[in-house]
Amino acid sequence: MAALSSLSFEEWIAFVFDHPATGPEWYWAEDVPYWDAPARLTTEYVTRLFEDPLPALTGFTDAEVNMGLNYLISPGLGEHLFCLDDPSVEIQARVRCVRACESLFRQLFRPRCSPHLSHRDEPGRFPLNAVCYMWWDLMPVHGGPQEEDRRALHAAALETMGAILRMDSVACQESALHGLGHWHTAFPEETARMIDAFIRSHPHSRPELLAYARGARCGCVL
Template identity: 45%
Template sequence: MRLQELTFEEWLEHAFGHEVRFQQAPWYFDPDHDWWDPRPAQAIAYFTRLFEDPAPALKGFADRQIAQGLTYLVNTMASGDSRWFCSTEVPVRERLRSVEAIVPFFERLFKPRCTPHLSHLSEVDAGTLNGVCYMWWDAFPSLAFAGDPNLPTIHDCALSTMERTLHLDSLACQESALHGLGHWQSGHQERVAKIIDEFCAPDAKIDARLLAYAKSARCGCVL
């Protein structure tokens, strides 16, 4: 069933309330599953509300449910790119607000819940949410398409968001930001180099493993 008129609370239950299966594909790959298909403006409003204050919204959901729900909502390998974030139907100020809200989302959800392990090294003790955090910018939907007059502004906002996330006191959040910057390096070489060079200043106290990853991200050598 195509779900369009969900309240915010109903949307949360739809996305995060499903049981996590361990021996079969997630619910959103079922051929007869319900899917959320709102107008872009409503989608952006709900995402922004979730990103800005995730703790009360996700209270009561286990980390595995949160990881599954986020994969369903924002990973283009799960439900596809619904083009909500790049929709020019939505005022640009609202699109920018949603992208900027990713910083408090990382700070209030991923920072306290992720473990201090690095996903690009496949460290076995990484927490349930580490993988979603790490792949955030790799799997996130498009923010703007060619021809969108606001594309430069939105992409600048995304890079600034990665930069701010890079300075959170969290190994997982920093790794995620570097992963994203590495993928954006080909189109924004100077900006990415500046952000990473400032992060890797000689007096900065950075985990040696993360420093090596930062050097890889600076040249776009990330997977």
């Protein structure tokens, strides 16, 4: 397999997203190239994409974008987001990368996901619903060996999930609830506070979504 370490941003976008979304995912093929760039460059490219996704993703179908983002954030696939654990990258840059997820959700997922609930496998979901729902389940926000770094990254992730939970999008709300549910064990007070605020401010949301929120409040999510 060839290691890629010095692509331009545009070449990197093509490497991640320019693949047909039919048949087996491209990254399962034998001898596919893999990304092996310095963590600083990876952080720069991922942050740039998340902060301003639409120009970079123009021309790709939603199914191709879904597949590429899944590759990007999954620890067992592209492994790009391990840059968040790398102490060679300034903590400010890593925090910025985590916070950039809010822009990605606002600009990409909010308008292009359907209002179907993924945890119920509701038919009719749009392609991007899949990676939107699994975002905070897959994205590794561990923080690396330094305790101060971990605190900063965890705070940024929680604040970002809270901002996404406030978006007027069922798919984004469900994604944030999914993430907060998984983070409940480590941060019970913070996650409960955000979920309680959501339930109070959305009394007319779908009963199924409110039930999911109540489950997430005690960590009962898959």
